[in-house]
Amino acid sequence: MTSKKKLFKGKTLAILTGGGDTPALNSSIESVRNRASLLGYKVYGIRQGWKGLLGDGDILDLTHQPYDGFYGGTALRSSRTNPFPSSKNPENRVPQILRNFERYGIDVLVSIGGDDTNGAAKRLYETEGIPVIGFPKTIDNDLRTRTIHNFNGKEIEGVLCPGFPSAAKGIMEFTDRIRTTAESHSRILVLEVMGRDAGWLAGGGFFGGAELSLVPEYEMTKERKEFFFESVKEAYMKSPKKALVIVVSEGVKWYDDATGKTDFVYASSEVDEYGHPRFGGISGIIASEIYNKLGIEARAQMTGYYARSGECRLYDRRLTSTLADKVVDLLLREEYGQMPVLSKIPTYQELEEFNCSSVDMGSIGNRSLPEEYYNIDKFNFTDAYVDFLTHILGKPNFLQFNYDFPVVIPKF
Numbered sequence: 007m008t009s010k011k012k013l014f015k016g017k018t019l020a021i022l023t024g025g026g027d028t029p030a031l032n033s034s035i036e037s038v039r040n041r042a043s044l045l046g047y048k049v050y051g052i053r054q055g056w057k058g059l060l061g062d063g064d065i066l067d068l069t070h071q072p073y074d075g076f077y078g079g080t081a082l083r084s085s086r087t088n089p090f091p092s093s094k095n096p097e098n099r100v101p102q103i104l105r106n107f108e109r110y111g112i113d114v115l116v117s118i119g120g121d122d123t124n125g126a127a128k129r130l131y132e133t134e135g136i137p138v139i140g141f142p143k144t145i146d147n148d149l150r151t152r153t154i155h156n157f158n159g160k161e162i163e164g165v166l167c168p169g170f171p172s173a174a175k176g177i178m179e180f181t182d183r184i185r186t187t188a189e190s191h192s193r194i195l196v197l198e199v200m201g202r203d204a205g206w207l208a209g210g211g212f213f214g215g216a217e218l219s220l221v222p223e224y225e226m227t228k229e230r231k232e233f234f235f236e237s238v239k240e241a242y243m244k245s246p247k248k249a250l251v252i253v254v255s256e257g258v259k260w261y262d263d264a265t266g267k268t269d270f271v272y273a274s275s276e277v278d279e280y281g282h283p284r285f286g287g288i289s290g291i292i293a294s295e296i297y298n299k300l301g302i303e304a305r306a307q308m309t310g311y312y313a314r315s316g317e318c319r320l321y322d323r324r325l326t327s328t329l330a331d332k333v334v335d336l337l338l339r340e341e342y343g344q345m346p347v348l349s350k351i352p353t354y355q356e357l358e359e360f361n362c363s364s365v366d367m368g369s370i371g372n373r374s375l376p377e378e379y380y381n382i383d384k385f386n387f388t389d390a391y392v393d394f395l396t397h398i399l400g401k402p403n404f405l406q407f408n409y410d411f412p413v414v415i416p417k418f
């Protein structure tokens with residue numbers, strides 16, 4: 007295709023990334039940038055999410071620039087800025103955004119984000135007529151992508167968001183690695199995993215060998231807690247090396263013996279511009295209660311940003327490229343206010359554009375862990391979830407050292 011014949015020559019497409027970062031953001035930016043350039047667009051990067059469209063604007067030209075999509079995080083940087091008035095910031099910043107759209111000559115916006123960023127983009131499309139296309143991202147995997155997972159002939163409404171495959175793999179490896187320390191000290195290690203109020207990411211820990219898992223979808227009431235401690239004791243006694251790894255989602259509601267209430271554990275009382283509080287600290291509470299109630303040594307470990315950081319893994323690389331192919335389709339049809347998604351979880355390695363569809367950005371919403379994926383009585387994930395993750399992460403293949411050395415009896 008010569009440049010003269012390029013369909014969108016003279017037009018400008020801008021990309022922004024909003025919300026928490028993921029290892030797949032640069033890959034998403036690069037994939038969209040490459041395809042938009044081929045269509046003839048000039049491609050701009052808006053820095054720090056919606057913040058880069060405030061004031062004088064903070065915009066970079068990404069056209070024909072080298073770009074490393076394997077490097078995690080976002081070269082455009084991110085923020086949780088909300089263009090619309092919120093309790094934290096009552097100012098309506100939409101007029102500033104519209105002004106900068108004109109000043110920089112932006113024709114189309116691709117907003118890479120979760121429910122908040124894409125929800126704001128959709129509002130701008132509906133109320134101001136700004137052509138937007140959403141691009142999914144979250145390590146929490148709780149954006150409703152309506153991706154169907156076929157398990158034993160049953161169709162389960164799953165979710166697959168760029169960022170989650172790399173993050174889940176990181177949590178899987180973290181869990182596997184920490185086992186050697188748990189074994190060396192005969193300890194119980196409680197790993198706290200991000201994911202806000204959905205348990206998808208904690209499944210990475212289960213996949214990495216955690217014996218018990220707690221997810222936010224099922225709150226830990228007084229009764230559930232008692233049952234849980236019995237299960238912990240039983241699992242510990244049964245474990246050959248007297249070691250356990252327990253994975254807990256940051257957003258699990260936990261019964262507090264002192265207040266008699268079952269509630270979230272917050273890291274701070276602060277909320278962001280979309281009204282989200284910050285969770286954190288439940289693993290420490292569980293570890294100390296294990297010690298106090300069962301007398302077994304336990305330690306808490308926050309996996310924190312480990313899941314969000316580092317290189318983009320191959321599955322995410324393929325996923326972002328495939329969804330960017332669908333962005334091309336949406337651009338060609340001028341179908342705005344849409345977000346590309348994978349229609350089905352493929353049972354083979356290759357991801358393809360014909361397995362993509364798009365969802366209306368106004369109806370994205372959140373999707374927590376389906377009940378088919380968690381066994382409430384065993385405090386663990388089900389075979390259906392193992393199947394789901396196996397398609398994305400491959401089969402775990404961990405090294406094991408199964409020793410049973412004979413005990414030496416003294417001569418006298």
Ligand code: F6P
Binds near residue numbers: 144145
């Ligand atoms: O939504 C992504 C996420 O990583 C959540 O899992 C977590 O609760 C939150 O962001 C933490 O965000 P930050 O520390 O960047 O405020």
